[in-house]
Amino acid sequence: MLERLSWKRLAGELFLFCLPAFILAIFIGHLPYLLLVSVFAALGWNYYNQLKLSHWLWLDRSITPPSGIWSWEPLFYGLNQMQMRNRRRRRELALLIKRFRSGAESLPDAVVLTTEEGNIFWCNGLAQVLLGFRWPEDNGQHIFNLVRYPEFRLWIQSRDFSRALNLQLNNEHHVEFRVMPYSEGQLLMVARDVTQMHQLEGARRNFFANVSHELRTPLTVVQGYLEMMVEAKLEEPFRSKALDTMQEQTRRMDGLVKQLLTLSRIEAATNIDLNERVDVPVMLGMIEREAQTLSSGRHEIVFTVNNQLKVFGNNDQLRSAVSNLVYNSVNHTPEGTRIEVSWQQTPQGAKFEVKDNGPGIEAQHIPRLTERFYRVDRARSRQTGGSGLGLAIVKHALSHHHARLDIISQMGVGSCFTFTLPQRFIVPHTQQAEIFVKNK
Incomplete structure (x- = not known):
């Protein structure tokens, strides 16, 4: 199991380089000169390993660093471990980005990422369909160049993102825009297609207006005849005509209410037994x-x-x-x-x-x-x-x-x-x- 370098290990390595000088000095003397040669040998060894490291960093395309011995072995091993950790982190980051983009593509809303200045650097597929973006051709484009509506420009420039912006696009879709800070210097814009909600709201308004209109006429007729009967005694044949008219209008209202109840019952029925x-x-x-x-x-x-x-x-x-x-x-x-x-x-x-x-x-x-x-x-x-x-x-x-x-x-x-x-x-x-x- 390799360990990190220490002063003891470096001192021991230097002693090994100097040991031959001490042994030769016993027989031939000249210890200072022999020690100087040993120091130069140690420097040459370290320079050689530095050149190997530099060649691997700048020229060699291999993934693993060169092998080394003595004090260089833990250094090369540590570099290899650091590189493996970085590769693992890059894979995890790439997987995280892939998951984020996959999740964003699965959202029922258009998602656009921009800088604070408004330059687009990513959007999902629905943004291309709903807002007409082209990806990656529109990468780096300013959002105002693609969403060209005065209301949208004023809303973005106001920086008041606490409220949503509802806008009808040229493609007849009603879109609700929301913007929120995503990270430092970045904004996340979500555009939701609310066309169906607008249609349902319009249908609801028309429904109540139509019901009110349909009931107002017979009620007005019945109310008018009743007021006349209260104020004065009606003689024949006007009395019979008034009663017939009121009966006709009440039957009309009754038929309308029955049809409304039938329609409501059919629409509200979820679990229909179709085996009858x-x-x-x-x-x-x-x-x-x-x-x-x-x-x-x-x-x-x-x-x-x-x-x-x-x-x-x-x-x-x-x-x-x-x-x-x-x-x-x-x-x-x-x-x-x-x-x-x-x-x-x-x-x-x-x-x-x-x-x-x-x-x-x-x-x-x-x-x-x-x-x-x-x-x-x-x-x-x-x-x-x-x-x-x-x-x-x-x-x-x-x-x-x-x-x-x-x-x-x-x-x-x-x-x-x-x-x-x-x-x-x-x-x-x-x-x-x-x-x-x-x-x-």
């Missing part, structure tokens, strides 16, 4: 009778149903989806329209379709039809009692069954609303036969 056997043909038989009653002979309604096609799913939600599609077609198409309802098995799964030859829907309205309270013709929807919630209920009910509502419409030709439940939702005929035998 739903007898869709029986369901469609009941809906057909209700649709005929609702139409009162104003439409030609044709149902084409595969009576053997039953599915797994949630009965209430599937009924809400199917009935809303049928009732919407009856309510929102003019008299004389032919409405075709189909429930058939296809290679893709169980397909439900409601098709009419009505006036159709303009193309710009189709992407927004499933939004809450969205109406193509608001005046006509109020006349038919529509609330704009039916297709929103259909959309959310189908999402729980891994299906999507497809809408195809052409002006002057008609509209077609379809969805297809995946093949795995179809009840096999063997299970249907077993159920039939048990019921029999």
Whole structure:
């Protein structure tokens, strides 16, 4: 086990160099001259090892230092140990940096490291996607050259990083910026995409505004007639008209509240039991009778149903989806329209379709039809009692069954609303036969 150098070891080494001089002086004398030769030999030995060390430090590309003996052995060994420790520390530091960058790449936010002057020296992948940075081309660029917004420049220059900056970028994304000191002379900037939060906040505001607007009209009508009844006694036929109007408006409010509760219940449902056997043909038989009653002979309604096609799913939600599609077609198409309802098995799964030859829907309205309270013709929807919630209920009910509502419409030709439940939702005929035998 090697130990560090000491005065005793150096003195012992010098004595070994001088020992031959003492031995020769016994026989031939001239001790001073022999000691001088021994000292020069010791100096030459040390100079030789110094040259070896210098050659290794400056010219030699080998990892390990040269070997040495005597007092130079612990020096070379110590250098070797120090080099190994440095290599180990560099590996640990490189691994730490790798872990940091891997963690930063995994963050759901854009991360940018800059100097206090604002020069970028690292950014993660999301910063390249969200902020449009290019790496490593933008290394050393000033942040103001890449994020060119006056609000951002004023916020950075103010150095008041206790508050976040919300900014709408040119790519239509809403981004929340936060800056914090990272290390001495460095800043860490985090940019979070809050576009979805802004959309949800806008949807929330629109939802409350629409609900308030939808309830205000019937409440105003009912309140007005009640005030008139309190102030004066109404005579026929005005009294009957007032009562009929109030009943109509209360039914409208009741229908709106029921649809809101249905939509809320469907959206809040997280654990849906999709193993329930739903007898869709029986369901469609009941809906057909209700649709005929609702139409009162104003439409030609044709149902084409595969009576053997039953599915797994949630009965209430599937009924809400199917009935809303049928009732919407009856309510929102003019008299004389032919409405075709189909429930058939296809290679893709169980397909439900409601098709009419009505006036159709303009193309710009189709992407927004499933939004809450969205109406193509608001005046006509109020006349038919529509609330704009039916297709929103259909959309959310189908999402729980891994299906999507497809809408195809052409002006002057008609509209077609379809969805297809995946093949795995179809009840096999063997299970249907077993159920039939048990019921029999």
